[in-house]
Amino acid sequence: MSRARVATVALLLAAVLGVLVVAVLRPVATPAARGSAPAVTLPRLIGAGTYDLGTLRGRPALVNFWASWCADCRAEFAALRAARDQFRDQGLVVVGVAVQDTADGARAFADESGADWPLLFDEGSRAALAYGVTAVPQTFFVAADGRIDAVHAGPIGPDALTDGLDRLVGGAP
């Protein structure tokens, strides 16, 4: 076989292998980002009663999945508080969902962090599986019409929060 033919065959095989690798190792898809925020009712982490995530419609919202064992979540809570204060006039609602955690551990974390937004406890990962959570922390930007506008997997900082919320409420505050 001539060198040119060997090179052609090798190139074709490399192309096929490349397509295979890209197809198999493609990143995690989050189709929930194009759908509506699932209406899941969860017990409140602190105090009695439940909270229906379906009631978020009508106002822009951040649904933040977190856990007490997650070191990044501590820093993220400060950024969430700042974002909530910054976008308060636009009606922003922040909801925290403790997932893959114990209720006691999550409560202790919530007390230390001083979070003053609704905190829920997702026993059995019901909400996490309905939203398509792939990591902790993970933050869902929910538009006022109930559509999930964006998803941020991993720790989110003030800049990413501001950018996402600017898009969500249709302009800087």
Add this chain to the structure above:
Amino acid sequence: VTRVAALAALLVAVVAVWVGTAGRAPTAEQRADAIAGRLRCPACQGSSVADSASPMARDIRARILAEVRAGRSDPEITDDFVRVYGDWVLLSPPWRGIGLVPWLATLAAAAAAVAVWVRTVRRWRRAGPPPSQERE
């Protein structure tokens, strides 16, 4: 004769096991395990829901078992996860859409390898025996 008898006994044992298990419906736990084995754990590093020890995988296994016991079919249960996570959640790519790509790429690579092998063998045959053999 001993070998024939041993082979016959083995054959009878295999057939007996096959007959004994073939008609038996899987239990709810077996069905749930099979479904979990086909799903990728969303919060793990590439392992299946069945193999992962993570809390999320444990929750998914519990949910699958509850849905199997509630009478839902295997495709119904799997489709719920695909709706949320996409085809990515399936460990074996589906025979549709982008899921066809890895299957077709594998087939194409195998076909190319066979074609190269056939051409090489033909070329060798046309070229005749190597010079060292000709001298003998």
